[in-house]
Amino acid sequence: MKRIVVKVGSNVLTRDDGKLDVTRMSAIVDQIVWLRHNGYEVVLVSSGAMASGRNELQVSKKLDSVAQRQLFSALGQVKLIGLYYDLFREYGVHVGQVLTMKESFSTRGEYLNQRACMSVMLENGVIPIVNENDTVSVTELMFTDNDELSGLIASMMDADTLVILSNVDGIYNGSPSEPGTRVIPVVNYDSDISEYIQSTKSGFGRGGMITKTNIARKVAEEGIKVLIANGKTENILINLATHPQSTIHTEFRPNPTPTSGVKKWIAHSESFAKGLVHINDKAAEALKGEQTVSLLLVGVTAIEGDFEEGDIINIIDSKGHTVAVGRSAYSAEEAQTHIGKHGLKPLVHYDYMYME
Incomplete structure (x- = not known):
């Protein structure tokens, strides 16, 4: 049917x-x-x-x-x-x-x-x-x-x-x-x-x-x-x-x-976002590339808002454009302490990210 x-x-x-x-x-x-x-x-x-x-x-x-x-x-x-x-x-x-x-x-x-x-x-x-x-x-x-x-x-x-x-x-x-x-x-x-x-x-x-x-x-x-x-x-x-x-x-x-x-839920969730995550040009280029990648904390430059693990966040490039919407694997406070660090679990896994 x-x-x-x-x-x-x-x-x-x-x-x-x-x-x-x-x-x-x-x-x-x-x-x-x-x-x-x-x-x-x-x-x-x-x-x-x-x-x-x-x-x-x-x-x-x-x-x-x-x-x-x-x-x-x-x-x-x-x-x-x-x-x-x-x-x-x-x-x-x-x-x-x-x-x-x-x-x-x-x-x-x-x-x-x-x-x-x-x-x-x-x-x-x-x-x-x-x-x-x-x-x-x-x-x-x-x-x-x-x-x-x-x-x-x-x-x-x-x-x-x-x-x-x-x-x-x-x-x-x-x-x-x-x-x-x-x-x-x-x-x-x-x-x-x-x-x-x-x-x-x-x-x-x-x-x-x-x-x-x-x-x-x-x-x-x-x-x-x-x-x-x-x-x-x-x-x-x-x-x-x-x-x-x-x-x-x-x-x-x-x-x-x-x-x-x-991803269908996330695709419609931009206006529900609890925070903003600013990323550098290299991270933005990787997300927009042909290969599917997660957002790593090493590519994050700044975090705004008070969000918890599992909340929706908007991912912003250096020009201020929203490049993706995703479900955060960290709280804002936790993510803030790990900005720029290598070797940690992704801030947003690609299974929980929707490219704008």
Whole structure:
């Protein structure tokens, strides 16, 4: 059975007036049920809580953006999951709610707990419906948007495919408003298409096409196929499954060499790092070389932060660029005392390192 993660963006689930588009939701549910009946396990990552809650309550006093998001998300999440429950129940399909936040992926233990939770749901025929818990997430610890969350979920659940449904047909080779611009049908996981990407954000979401592209490339590099398509196109999920060649979308072709489970977690952990490790040019050159090597303390020039053994650290070159993310084999204090020394175990073993 193929495992697929479907991410539905705010712009797909909202009408022009900002209210929830229940007809669109219903159409997406119909397609997910079709996928289930045709050999797919589905995890749904759904935005739309804010849109669901925005019109539920007239607020008497002006709220700041964080308080507004918390209030409307709390109201809207109940309504959103209730609608999904009713729509899936018509087909006799069970759904379960998974609310998460960035911090919940920061340790390997919490990461594995979430994976176990969703795995047992799938094993019992329950569709996990995942969303960020906006009621407790504060701005600096939030996901860029649900694209980032869906990439992490696809990676964590060893999905075969991640489908990101947006309000555009895919990645364009220029501005979509200009004549002659077309959707790029296929992108290799190691291609650079940054010159084509527009930096504008979508109306109701937090992220834009740059975020989608960065997430898609990272997930594809881990061996998972990524499709970016228009969620407002009729039967888009069914069309992608049955005749992708004639369905407009952008496919990010996956790396034929899949990444290990631990490295998948580390690949998405840069923003969870507890410290920085600065390395010299020789060490940076070795890490970037064709041979797989570990980071030795002899190549370390400085250490920042207060991390423990097993924490995630960012590895920085002499120009200040992050070259890798890894799991430290030392505490910061212990590593500090051994900077520049030969003959010790690696600070970061290559099995626990992801090159940026």
